[in-house]
Every structure is written in C-alpha cells, then in structure tokens.
Amino acid sequence: MTNHWNDIQHADVILCIGSNPAENHPISFKYVEKAMDRGAKLISVDPRYTRTSSKADTYAQLRPGTDIAFMGGLINHVLQNDLIQKDYVVAYTNAAFLVDEKYDFEDGLFTGYDAQNFRYEKTNWKYQMDAEGNPVRDDTLQHPRSVYQLLKHHYARYTPTKVCEITGTSIHDYLEVARTFCATGTPKKAATIMYAMGTTQHTHGTQNVRSYAMLQLLLGNVGIAGGGINALRGESNVQGSTDYAILYHILPGYLKVPTYDNVDLATYNETWSPKTNDPKSANWWSNTPKYMASILKAYWGDAATAQNDFCYEYLPKRSGNYSFIPLMERLQAGGFEGMVCMGTNPAVGGPDASSIRKGLGKLKWLVAADLWETETSIFWKAPGIDPKQVQTEVFLLPAASSVEKEGSISNSGRWAQWRYKAVKPPGDAESDAFIIDQLYKRIKALYEKEKGVYPEPVVNLAWNYGSGHEPDIDLVARECNGRFTRDTVVKGKAFKKGDQVPNFTFLQDDGSTTSGNWLYCGSYTPEGNMMQWRNDADPTGMEMYHEWSWCWPLNRRILYNRASVDINGRPWNPKKPVIAWNAATRKWEGDVPDGGWAPMAEDGTKYPFIMIAEGHGRLFAAGLADGPFPEHYEPMESPTPNLLTRQQCNPAVATPGKISTSDKFPYIGTTYRVSEHWQAGAMTRNLPWLVELVPDMFVEISEELAKWKGFENGDIVSVSTERGVIEARALITSRIKPLRVGGQLMEQVGVPWHFGYAGMAKGDSANDLTTAVGCPNTTIPEYKAFLCNIEKGGKKA
Amino acid sequence: MSTRKDFSRDKSFLIDMTKCTGCRGCQVACKQWNQLEAEQTEFFTGEGYQNPPAMSEYTFTRIKFRDYQKNGQNEFAFYKEMCMHCNEPACASVCPVGAFVKTEEGPVVYKSERCIGCRFCMIACPFNVPKYEWSKAFPLVKKCTGCYSRVKEGFAPACATACPTAITYGPREEMIKEAERRLGQYPDRYIHKVYGKEEAGGTSVIYLTNLPFDELGFKPVTMRALPGYTWDALRLVPGIFLAVGGGLSALSWFTHRRERLKREQAGEMVTESSAPQIEDTDRKEEQ
Amino acid sequence: MSAARIVKEVKGYHAFIKFLIGIVMVGVIAGMVRFIFGLGVTTNLNDTYPWGLWISFDVVTAVPLAAGAFTLGAIVHVFHIKKLEPLVRPAIVTGFLGYSLVCVGLILDLGQPHKGWQVLRPDYWNLHSPMFEVSMCVMAYTTVLFLEFLPPVAEKFGWHVPLRVLRWLEMPLVIAAAAISTLHQSSLGTFFLIAVDKLHNLWYSPLLPLLFWMSAICTGMCIIIIEATASHKYMGQPNEGELLRTLAKILPWALGAYLAVRAYSLIFMGKGPYFDRPGLTFSFMLELGIGFILPFIMFMQKSVRENDRRRNIAALLVIGGLVLNRFNVSMFGMMNEAEVYFPSIIETLVTLGIIAAHILLFVLIAKYFPIFEHHPETVDYTIPDRLHRTGEHKEKKSYKEQPVSQES
Numbered sequence A: 001m002t003n004h005w006n007d008i009q010h011a012d013v014i015l016c017i018g019s020n021p022a023e024n025h026p027i028s029f030k031y032v033e034k035a036m037d038r039g040a041k042l043i044s045v046d047p048r049y050t051r052t053s054s055k056a057d058t059y060a061q062l063r064p065g066t067d068i069a070f071m072g073g074l075i076n077h078v079l080q081n082d083l084i085q086k087d088y089v090v091a092y093t094n095a096a097f098l099v100d101e102k103y104d105f106e107d108g109l110f111t112g113y114d115a116q117n118f119r120y121e122k123t124n125w126k127y128q129m130d131a132e133g134n135p136v137r138d139d140t141l142q143h144p145r146s147v148y149q150l151l152k153h154h155y156a157r158y159t160p161t162k163v164c165e166i167t168g169t170s171i172h173d174y175l176e177v178a179r180t181f182c183a184t185g186t187p188k189k190a191a192t193i194m195y196a197m198g199t200t201q202h203t204h205g206t207q208n209v210r211s212y213a214m215l216q217l218l219l220g221n222v223g224i225a226g227g228g229i230n231a232l233r234g235e236s237n238v239q240g241s242t243d244y245a246i247l248y249h250i251l252p253g254y255l256k257v258p259t260y261d262n263v264d265l266a267t268y269n270e271t272w273s274p275k276t277n278d279p280k281s282a283n284w285w286s287n288t289p290k291y292m293a294s295i296l297k298a299y300w301g302d303a304a305t306a307q308n309d310f311c312y313e314y315l316p317k318r319s320g321n322y323s324f325i326p327l328m329e330r331l332q333a334g335g336f337e338g339m340v341c342m343g344t345n346p347a348v349g350g351p352d353a354s355s356i357r358k359g360l361g362k363l364k365w366l367v368a369a370d371l372w373e374t375e376t377s378i379f380w381k382a383p384g385i386d387p388k389q390v391q392t393e394v395f396l397l398p399a400a401s402s403v404e405k406e407g408s409i410s411n412s413g414r415w416a417q418w419r420y421k422a423v424k425p426p427g428d429a430e431s432d433a434f435i436i437d438q439l440y441k442r443i444k445a446l447y448e449k450e451k452g453v454y455p456e457p458v459v460n461l462a463w464n465y466g467s468g469h470e471p472d473i474d475l476v477a478r479e480c481n482g483r484f485t486r487d488t489v490v491k492g493k494a495f496k497k498g499d500q501v502p503n504f505t506f507l508q509d510d511g512s513t514t515s516g517n518w519l520y521c522g523s524y525t526p527e528g529n530m531m532q533w534r535n536d537a538d539p540t541g542m543e544m545y546h547e548w549s550w551c552w553p554l555n556r557r558i559l560y561n562r563a564s565v566d567i568n569g570r571p572w573n574p575k576k577p578v579i580a581w582n583a584a585t586r587k588w589e590g591d592v593p594d595g596g597w598a599p600m601a602e603d604g605t606k607y608p609f610i611m612i613a614e615g616h617g618r619l620f621a622a623g624l625a626d627g628p629f630p631e632h633y634e635p636m637e638s639p640t641p642n643l644l645t646r647q648q649c650n651p652a653v654a655t656p657g658k659i660s661t662s663d664k665f666p667y668i669g670t671t672y673r674v675s676e677h678w679q680a681g682a683m684t685r686n687l688p689w690l691v692e693l694v695p696d697m698f699v700e701i702s703e704e705l706a707k708w709k710g711f712e713n714g715d716i717v718s719v720s721t722e723r724g725v726i727e728a729r730a731l732i733t734s735r736i737k738p739l740r741v742g743g744q745l746m747e748q749v750g751v752p753w754h755f756g757y758a759g760m761a762k763g764d765s766a767n768d769l770t771t772a773v774g775c776p777n778t779t780i781p782e783y784k785a786f787l788c789n790i791e792k793g794g795k796k797a
Numbered sequence B: 001m002s003t004r005k006d007f008s009r010d011k012s013f014l015i016d017m018t019k020c021t022g023c024r025g026c027q028v029a030c031k032q033w034n035q036l037e038a039e040q041t042e043f044f045t046g047e048g049y050q051n052p053p054a055m056s057e058y059t060f061t062r063i064k065f066r067d068y069q070k071n072g073q074n075e076f077a078f079y080k081e082m083c084m085h086c087n088e089p090a091c092a093s094v095c096p097v098g099a100f101v102k103t104e105e106g107p108v109v110y111k112s113e114r115c116i117g118c119r120f121c122m123i124a125c126p127f128n129v130p131k132y133e134w135s136k137a138f139p140l141v142k143k144c145t146g147c148y149s150r151v152k153e154g155f156a157p158a159c160a161t162a163c164p165t166a167i168t169y170g171p172r173e174e175m176i177k178e179a180e181r182r183l184g185q186y187p188d189r190y191i192h193k194v195y196g197k198e199e200a201g202g203t204s205v206i207y208l209t210n211l212p213f214d215e216l217g218f219k220p221v222t223m224r225a226l227p228g229y230t231w232d233a234l235r236l237v238p239g240i241f242l243a244v245g246g247g248l249s250a251l252s253w254f255t256h257r258r259e260r261l262k263r264e265q266a267g268e269m270v271t272e273s274s275a276p277q278i279e280d281t282d283r284k285e286e287q
Numbered sequence C: 001m002s003a004a005r006i007v008k009e010v011k012g013y014h015a016f017i018k019f020l021i022g023i024v025m026v027g028v029i030a031g032m033v034r035f036i037f038g039l040g041v042t043t044n045l046n047d048t049y050p051w052g053l054w055i056s057f058d059v060v061t062a063v064p065l066a067a068g069a070f071t072l073g074a075i076v077h078v079f080h081i082k083k084l085e086p087l088v089r090p091a092i093v094t095g096f097l098g099y100s101l102v103c104v105g106l107i108l109d110l111g112q113p114h115k116g117w118q119v120l121r122p123d124y125w126n127l128h129s130p131m132f133e134v135s136m137c138v139m140a141y142t143t144v145l146f147l148e149f150l151p152p153v154a155e156k157f158g159w160h161v162p163l164r165v166l167r168w169l170e171m172p173l174v175i176a177a178a179a180i181s182t183l184h185q186s187s188l189g190t191f192f193l194i195a196v197d198k199l200h201n202l203w204y205s206p207l208l209p210l211l212f213w214m215s216a217i218c219t220g221m222c223i224i225i226i227e228a229t230a231s232h233k234y235m236g237q238p239n240e241g242e243l244l245r246t247l248a249k250i251l252p253w254a255l256g257a258y259l260a261v262r263a264y265s266l267i268f269m270g271k272g273p274y275f276d277r278p279g280l281t282f283s284f285m286l287e288l289g290i291g292f293i294l295p296f297i298m299f300m301q302k303s304v305r306e307n308d309r310r311r312n313i314a315a316l317l318v319i320g321g322l323v324l325n326r327f328n329v330s331m332f333g334m335m336n337e338a339e340v341y342f343p344s345i346i347e348t349l350v351t352l353g354i355i356a357a358h359i360l361l362f363v364l365i366a367k368y369f370p371i372f373e374h375h376p377e378t379v380d381y382t383i384p385d386r387l388h389r390t391g392e393h394k395e396k397k398s399y400k401e402q403p404v405s406q407e408s
C-alpha cells in the first residue's frame, strides 16, 4: 500500500477492482464505510457480484483477465477528455519525458521482441537524453515522442465500445465507472484503488497493477490522502514476509539477490545501484552499498570485514528463476531430495495441485511445520495415491500459532505492530523461531564436525539470540534494526559501539553499522522498540497515528507524500493535508515527508518519487519484462481471440503444456475466497463454527447456465480442465451472470479454492483445475482465469 | 415483569444493515462467547451462503442472506437475527415462573433454574426468538443472552465487538438519535424507518435498512407492547373472580331462600316425592 | 383385595373396557418413551411448533370438555334448577377426571416436569402470565373437584363426618368452582391474545377469553347431554331425558349469545384479511357453520330437544365445533403454510391413552361408586345435617361387599 488502512476513509471514490475486501479484508470495510458516510462513492469491478459489490454504488462486471482493457479504457477516457490533473502530471510524472525514437509498438508487440525466447530486448525502451545525461522534457506535453503523447496514442484504441466488447461489461456500467472515477483528476478529489489477487494472479498481473497506478498518476491521486494504489495484502504478515524476503529474488529490504555474474561486492553495487545525473533526483536506491554492507555485517558479524567484502562471497548467487512454479516443476521432475514446508500447504494452494502432490512423492523426505495436519503433510493419503507406493519420509513438526508466540507483524499499510504471546502453545508445539534455531544449530554442529564442501557461510553466521529455550525475539528485532559496530560519528552525532542505529539514514557502507533489514532501521532505536507504541493520539487529525506502532520507512504513513503538495509545498487539497510546508520554520508539517527537502519551486531540492532513479512517477516504465505500457492480452486460456490485436497472450510468457482449449472447455473458470474460510483451509476447515457456515465445496454458476445444463441448486456437479476434475455442489445464483464478449454470450464458473482432503470439512481442491503458468515479472500463477467444463454428477458420472 | 417505563438508558444495538457485509463475524463471535456447539450443515440452507437454517438452541444469532434480483439489479442483502430485547418482553410476561427478566441494563435474560419448560415464551415472542433444547430429555429454553455477562461488566456484547461495520452499541435514546441522524443525513440510502423504535412496544435492538423490511424477512409485528394484550384481559381477573363468586353467592342465597320459603309452605312435599326414587335405587341394588 | 381377585375382577370386564385398558397401557408406554428419549425425538414438536397435540388437545380442548361440572353445578345449585341435580355427580366425576388428565398431559408436555411445582413458589409468581393463572386455577379447581367428588366415595365407605363437612362445603365449593372455572376457561383464551402477530385474523380477537368461556359453557352442557344418554344407553343408568330436555332449552340461548359475541368480535373488532388462506377458511366455515350455527338452529327446534338421538347429534356437533375451534386457535390458525406440523406416533398414542383413560376411569368409577344413584330427592341440600339416607346405606349393605356388574 502506498497509503494505509485508516487513510481509506479520506477517499472520495473507492475503486475495488480485483479485490473483494468485504469478504477478504472485512475490517477494511470499516474505513470504506467511513468514507461512504462522508459522501464517497464505492465502485466494485469484479466478474462476480460479491459482498463488496452489494455495498457499492456502482457495480461493473468484467471478464476475468481483462483489467488492462478496462483500465486502458479509463486512461483513454481521461486523456481524450483531458481530465488529468495537469500540474501534478507535468511536475511529478514522466509524462513530459521524450522517449527514444526507436521505441515502437505494433500489433500487440513492443520493439525488441524475441519470439524464440518469449522475451524482449529492452534496449530501446528508454528516454531521450540531453547532453548532461538527463531525460529530455517537453512540459507542454505536445511533443509526439513525449510519454504523454505516446500514452495517448497507445490507449486511443481502447474506446468504450471496444473495451466493453472485450470485458463484457455493460456500457452503461462502464461509463458510470469512467465518469465517477475519472472525475477525481482535480486537486480537491481523491480516489483510491483497492486491489488484490483478482489483479495480480494473471499472466499479465504486474501490468494490471501498472495500469491502475498509471491512472492514479494521471489523476494526481498518488501521495495524497484518500488516494494511492493499495494492495490489500493477503496472509496477516505477508507484508512482513516480503519485507523480510520470503521471495527468491530479493534480500531483506528488497535488496536484490546477487546474480551469478555479480562476482564481488563492487560489481554487485555497481549493478544494482541505479544511476542518475540529475542532481534533483534523490535516487534512494543509490544507497544500496550501505544497506548491503550493513546486512552482510548483520549476517556474519565480526567475520565480515571490509577486506573480505563483508563475506559477500558467502551469499548464494542465482542463475535463474526459483519462484514457486519452476520449483514445483523441478519437484515433479525428481529434482529435490527433500523439502521443508513451513506454514504452507502447496498440495492445495499451488497451481495444478494434483501434479504437485505427485511431485511430493518423489521426495526422500518432507518436513512440514504447521498447526494442523494439512493436505501437504498427508499427501500420501490423497485420493488417487496409493500410500504403499510412496517412499517419502514425512516429518510433521507442530508449530505454535501467532497468538502463542511473540514478535512483530506488518500489515498492508506497512505498520509493524508488536504482538505478545497470549497463551502457551499446546502439546509439543514450538514457535517457528525455535524450529529454525534448532535446525541452524544442528546443521552448524554437523558442519563443524564433518566439515563439508563449504562450511564457512554456515559456521560463521552471527547467531546471537541469547541462550534461552528459543531465540530471544527482542534480540532479533534489535538486529533487524541494526547497531553500530564501533564508536563513530555520523552526521555530526556520536555513537558508541553497540548503540542501536536511529534510522537508515545513518547506515554506512564501511562496516560500522549492521542492519538486518534497512527498511526496518528505525523500528528499534535507542528509544526502544517502536513497534510496541500504542498511543492513539492523532495530532495531524488525518488518522495517521504516528505513535501507534511503527511504519516503514521512517514511520512515514503515506508514501510519495511530497506529491501531495504543489511545487510551493501547499497541499493540493488543503482540507486533507498529508504534509504542508511551513515557510517560517522551513519545515514540513504533518506526516514524515519523503525526505525533508524544500518544495519543488525552490533550488537544491529533490523530486518526490525518491525510489525511482529519474524521480518521477512512471507512466512509461522500461523495467518490466512485458512492455513499458500495459497492453491487453487474453489470459493463457481464453474463450475468445484477442479483439484488440493479433497477439493472443502475453508475448513474454511461454505456453505451458496441459492447456485447455475452448472447444472442449467452453466456460471461463475463476477461483476466489469466501469470508468464512482461510486459504488452503487448514485454519478454518478444522474449526466447527466455520465449517457450519460453509460446509461443502461448491461452485457458483449463473441461472442461465444451470438451466442450459439442467442443474438444480445443490446438485453435485463436476468441473474439469486439462489438469483435472473436481466435484462440488452447484450454487445457482444471479450474482454470476454470463458475459457478452465480442457479440457472444460467455458463461463463468466461480470456484472457491479452500477445500482439500484433510481436516474436518473435506472437498475437492480448485487447484486441481488451475494452470501452472505465471506472470513474466513475478511468476504469480494465473489462478483467476482458465477454461473449464461443467457437467452434472460427480467425478465418476 | 418489569414495571419500568423509561427505557432510554437501556443498552441497545443499532444494527445498520446497509453497513453489514455479511461477514458473519457476529455469528461466530456469539458461538464463541456462549460456547455453543456448531451445527451440522450441508451445502447452504438458504439464499446466498446462509447457514444454519434457523436460529436454534445452538445458534443465538444468524445472518439471513437475501440473494435476488430487483428491477434487473442484484440484491445481496444480509439481516442479523437475534433476540430483540424488547422493552416489555412478551416472553417475560407470559412465563408462569418469571424465568425471563428484563434487566436494568437492557438485556432480557433467562433464569434457567426457574423454567418449567412450558414453551409459552416461544409462542409469545413475536420474533420467534426463544428456542428449545430439543436434543435433550429435559430441555431448557435458549436464546441470545444479550451477552449480559459482558454488559454487566461494562463490555459490549460479543457480536457487537466483533462486527467491523454494522453494529453500534449504547444507550437506547442515543442509538435512536443516531439512527434518525442517519436517516436525515442520507435519505436516499435508507428505507425511512427506525425498526425497533416502536415495534412490539419498542426494543433494544434497532435496525436501519435500505430494502423494504418484508423483503429482508423482518417479521411484521404490532406496534404495541405485547404484554398489554394479555394484561387487558388478565387485569380483570380479580374483578371477575369477585363478581362471579359474589354474584353466584348472592344468587344462590336468593334462590335458596325462595326455595326454603316455598318448602315451608309446601310441608312434607319433598320427602314424599323422594320416596319412589329411593325405592328405585334399592331395587337396583338388589338386582 | 388380593391380586388374584383383581385379576379375576378384571377378567370379568366387558371387552370394551379391556380394549380401553390396552390403549391406556400403550399410552403409558408412549409416555415413558417420551421421558426416556426426550421431547425432541419422540414428538414432532420443533422451534416452529413448540406446542402441538398435547397442548391443543390435552390442555386447551380437554379443559372446556370438562366444563360440564361447573356449569351444571351452577345451574343446579345457584340457579336452583333442581331437576338437573342427578346429572351433577357424573359431571363432577367427568370434570375431576378431565382435569386430572389435563395435569398428566401438562406434565408430559413440560420440558422440566420435575420443576412443574415451582409454579406454586410465591417468589416465582408472575401475575402477568395467563399460564400462571391457569395453572393456579387448574390446581385449585382440581382440588375443588376432588372435594366435590369425595361425597360418593364417603358414601360408599360410609364416612359420616367427612361427608357432613363436605355437604356443608358444597355450596361454597360450587361457587368457587364456577368462579375459578370462569377464570381459567377464559384465560385459556387469554393465552392466545399475546399471539397477535401469529394467530390468523379469523380467530384472533380481544374477546377470545370471553368466547372461550362461553363456548366452554355450551360445550359443558352438551357433554352432559351426551354423557347422560351414553350412560343410560351403555351403563344401564336411568333415562334422564326429561332433565336433558331442560338443559337443551338453555342451550339455544347460550349458543346464541356465543354466536352474537363471536360475530361482534369478528365484524367490529377484527381486522382482515380473513379469507386469504383456503385451508383456514374451510376450517373456519366448518367450525362455525357445522359446529355452532347448525346446532344452534337445531336446539331451537323442539323436535330436536325432545328426541334423544337428534339432541345427541346437535350436542355432538357443538362438541365437535369446540374441538375444532380450540385446534383452530391453538394450532391451525398459527401454522404457516411452508412448514406443517403433524403429531408423531408417540404424541398420538399418548393422547389416545389419555382419552381412553378418561372413559375407562369414568366407567370404573361409575361401577364402584354411587355416582348415578345420587338423586336430589334423597338428600335435603338446604339442611346439611339431615343425613339419614346415607346412614341407611351403611347399615343396609355396603357396595364394597357386593360389586355391581353391568353384565348381571
């Protein structure tokens, strides 16, 4: 989230697209409704009429996988009708930048496409540079090579009729969304976008998010109160887990994982510190060397010295994509000896799950640390698997739940809140920290005893978390923040060895500081553990609660907040100021600003988008795998040809095997959640009170399809794809409606994905249907759009 | 029975169905606080995702789902059913052993040790709230307790605490004021009615909705406090007893006196006429 | 009496009596089943229909069916229509049995029967509850009936002193009976006043208590007519036709008054819609037309009043009308169309058992106690201390020694 949960209440228009917060983030609705009480309009754009839609002023149905068409249409609407917040766009986005002459886009393909390898050569996706090496600008936005004009040209094809033909949205609803949302391009109005998995789980998921962000930039809605582009994060601490690098390509604090060719620290720093010649660009990532040195110092402590590159060589270097889908492919190919599943249940949650279950059987051993016996830990008992044929040795480690241990948890608004242990874990259950600690200590002992090929990274690890039964979580939190390794003076302030670092602006690249996660540097300062703050005072009156928990970065509650003011530092909307420049004190008031530099009108200041090398919000973004502008492509499995270009699917995604085709599988399948169940279901299908509410696997279909197929409500039906067949009860509802796409009616089959064969309430898993194909930028699987068939009767029928 | 007339400070629920997301946190929180068993359900037992089929000995509150089309538009609506905690509860008025009590704080509570299990309360409640432990050999009545155990200690009820959006809890007059404020401020959002203000003589659960009440499944109820209907008749009891008793006494004294006078005039008439009858009886005995 | 004698005695009974005993035993077993397995399993009661056959018949209907006692008591003793005196004792027995069995029915229906007595606890009293009032009345009235029922017992065993006391109590008891009955017969109607939003408009009326009371009186008289003719016909009792004719003369007035109040309440106090549910409309027509209006017209005819058979038919119609009325009010009129209640086997068996028990006990009491032999001419009620007739009974022979057998 650029903003945070409480801030939603300041919006004038709330767009829930690709998310269903009433069901999946119920507490968020407190703020949505507060905004509505203040006159805000709620828009729900979803293939299904959800509990969120039921609260919305406007509901627009769209076909799964067509968000870019929808958003592209809105961008077109804004540009054609000149609804942009011009001052904002010129000052804070790259709209005025001129793009390289060689950049082009034709019939669905951007310049540089390499069809052999499903990738782009991105050399020509760049700005025109002036003599000083700065991007050339045309602040009139008239230059044909300006981002603005290219954008306008790109989306001119997205006319309302075209859009609705693709998305299946009724033109009336679509125009109402356009009118309502695009009216917020004035300084006085704020619109927010709440998005989640309906947006991201596509072969063009990242571009979906981009299209939302671009619209928000054009309307001047980023950085302001009640605005932003807000990802409703999923698992309660998923924000924390990405901040702390649960993904394969990042280190804590979103530092890049070194690639095989980053041979030493200098090369690494050279590669990953973006450069700019513009003195007005803060280019924050240029601090990468400081953060890298500090994290290495945190990892290897005294063993890490300037002489040995702070043990940089101990870090594994990657040479490919180790994300979930390729890992599971390797699993199925017998590429792993063992696997540890800590708090995850891929046998239900992973795409093409029945293949994953088969893959698990190729392991020698599997460790599952979980609160429950999950489908993963009993994969050998799965329907269709003969336990006698499975040789895998499975260890189930009972884990303590979140209320049975202490530590921090970061919500979508980046607030890190400290939680205390409420009860002792039952039986033999232990915290994950204990499990990791034991694993580490035993592996280290083995390395010390048996030496092995490369023991140093393990045996030299700084692992000082007390001598208790489990690691002292307070010491862990202190280490994440970081401390000084020697007496030193930074920015005129003297620090002693062992002092906590006040915040990341004090971190050094010379080994004088440690920090386990630079973004969290500031969370545990000399003043103590900020994550434990519980003061609900709101001196700004803008619901920012700076003393309630702590928020990265630097306790800044709204990111890019220096874009919430005009170039003189006056809030665009003085009624809802995030920050304001006090000319007398020459200080910002309100939220913690994105850097304390003076307003843009003054000299020696910096642009507001400090994390971007060019300092401006990117309407044209060169970094992505699949193009600088989002372009509509059909999902990998789609019942219709691409009605916009001849490029059917995202050109940067290779076609996987086991693809359903519309002749055999005529219906659009989509998976989603319900309030009553949680994820792969272990947490809720074992709780009788929740099982009572949603006891059986079900699928939702339209009244029309039911009539056509002769289904009665509650009938057992089977849904099939090229990957598998599942059985479920048919819920027939007018909340699911067929879509008119390219003049043809298309039916949807809505499938919740919470069921499996373990636990109290059992049922077939939706993921036996889904495809293991992902977005080229993130590899998130395309869970939200596939082709399927539905027939009466169970699987045997 | 309570003899109170002023209910304005009673703790009350303001349930704004336009704000309810149907998340059913309330339903689960209620089960948790009251440690109620889960019901065995299958698929869904009503529109939408509705479960269980009805309030019961195991379910004190339930979200009723409405999933239908109106003027070509989808309606997906939710209505929280629970005890209304009537100002003058019918259940309490009919109970022969005073097992239901309207507390000072607002909740209508049940004293199980008193209950004899006649189920009159179930018949009397206009909202069909009290439920019976049909599973037991010696059943008791079950219904929403208004979380009296919490309210007494100054906490809000479990369901109100769990609810992210729709439930406000506080003194009745303030809840009504707030409801009316919302009606005034957002006239287009609501059906213009504060349900519970007058219904059944006023309740401690107050609803606002955006759909007609009957479409949501609200029960049509009288505006008058129900105990009054019974009391209209019952209050006559002492009078009738005295009137009938006294009247008949007087009448019989009068008729007997007339009889005696008649007999005194008629002399032996009585004994004579009785003779054959006696013989009649004797004959039979001898058979 | 030794066991062998009892067996011998029972063996000698008429087949019908044996049949009744059988049904009663089945009912008793059904009752036991109910206590062992609980209401939920053994009945078709549920949260939609918390009251079923047992309340509708065993209580709400049985009470007015037992109204003969107080009606007749009042007619005979208060209005001094002495002619009818011979019918009093059977009526009292019927009433006493009826009320005792109402108590049995209630106990079966209560979820907490062991706590039923708590109605008496003054600290639990709830004067607002019609159920409380009815319970108190039923208990008081059962006691009164018991006392009223005692004279034949005392006579049989020749207990002089108690008999004297009872005689002396007779008038107060009759008046108490009438007053108490007025209260609870009407309060049964009061039960349903609270069901404003549940009972169908065809029956809901603020005058329900009055209507219940009036119809109970009519029915009480009709029950006496039936009972007297039946005991004449089947138990060799003297034909009381003469007396019944007198009773039948009162009936058109009583029925007429009832119909008038009913019409008034419906037309002037009710609110529609009335005829929105065909089933209920039919039931209403049946109840009112065949159950009340037709017998009303019949009783107006001398030919009906004078003819045993026709009089019986008319009386039966009224009884049927009342039964249907009570079911309409307490069951059909409160049912919703979506879900229908139908009594379970156990419920039905228990109710049949109770009905059978009533008849059985009546027959047996009539067999062993002088309830029909009691004629007013044998006793002077005005002077309770002249007890020669009873004394003679004792001296001559005791019923104990010589059981009367119908078959002889």
Ligand SMILES: Nc1nc2c(c(=O)[nH]1)N[C@H]1C(S)=C(S)[C@@H](COP(=O)(O)OP(=O)(O)OC[C@H]3O[C@@H](n4cnc5c(=O)[nH]c(N)nc54)[C@H](O)[C@@H]3O)O[C@H]1N2
Pocket: A017, A018, A019, A020, A021, A023, A024, A025, A045, A046, A047, A048, A050, A062, A063, A064, A065, A066, A067, A195, A196, A197, A198, A199, A232, A233, A234, A235, A670, A671, A672, A673, A674, A675, A676, A677, A678, A679, A680, A784, A785
């Ligand atoms: N109760 C509950 N809450 C949860 C979870 C849970 O399992 N249960 N899971 C948590 C987790 S980990 C996550 S990630 C979040 C996810 O939260 P959400 O993203 O809100 O969850 P989903 O239900 O998967 O998807 C949201 C909506 O996207 C719609 N959709 C499908 N395809 C498309 C599309 O192409 N375009 C658009 N615009 N919409 C589409 C679906 O119909 C669905 O209503 O929820 C979190 N919260």
Ligand SMILES: Nc1nc2c(c(=O)[nH]1)N[C@H]1C(S)=C(S)[C@@H](COP(=O)(O)OP(=O)(O)OC[C@H]3O[C@@H](n4cnc5c(=O)[nH]c(N)nc54)[C@H](O)[C@@H]3O)O[C@H]1N2
Pocket: A197, A201, A234, A235, A342, A343, A344, A345, A346, A348, A349, A350, A351, A369, A370, A371, A372, A374, A399, A400, A401, A402, A432, A671, A672, A673, A678, A679, A680, A681, A682, A683, A753, A766, A767, A770, A783, A784
């Ligand atoms: N078809 C389809 N598939 C999907 C999605 C979809 O929308 N559609 N959504 C995807 C998304 S967004 C997500 S996030 C994934 C989630 O996929 P998973 O993370 O695999 O699913 P969960 O059920 O959340 O698994 C978490 C497990 O952790 C356990 N657990 C809970 N607390 C603790 C703890 O403190 N310690 C330990 N060790 N274990 C704990 C729980 O019991 C549970 O079994 O699924 C993905 N799969």
Ligand code: SF4
Pocket: A024, A025, A026, A027, A028, A236
């Ligand atoms: S489940 Fe937890 S994290 Fe999710 S909305 Fe509810 S309270 Fe918030």
Ligand code: SF4
Pocket: B083, B084, B085, B086, B089, B090, B091, B092, B108, B124, B125, B126, B127, B128, B129, B130, B143
């Ligand atoms: S709603 Fe029913 S149970 Fe609740 S207080 Fe009112 S009458 Fe009693």
Ligand code: SF4
Pocket: B094, B095, B096, B097, B098, B099, B100, B114, B115, B116, B117, B118, B119, B120, B121, B122, B141
């Ligand atoms: S069932 Fe219990 S609480 Fe209800 S009226 Fe009867 S005695 Fe009172």
Ligand code: SF4
Pocket: B029, B030, B031, B033, B034, B060, B061, B082, B083, B143, B144, B145, B146, B147, B157, B158, B159, B160
């Ligand atoms: S007040 Fe308490 S008992 Fe009543 S519904 Fe709410 S949580 Fe349940």
Ligand code: SF4
Pocket: B019, B020, B021, B022, B023, B024, B025, B026, B027, B063, B078, B080, B162, B163, B164, B165, B166, B167
């Ligand atoms: S907790 Fe609140 S929002 Fe959720 S279903 Fe209950 S009343 Fe509605």
Ligand SMILES: [Mo]
Pocket: A233, A234, A235, A238
């Ligand atoms: Mo997620």
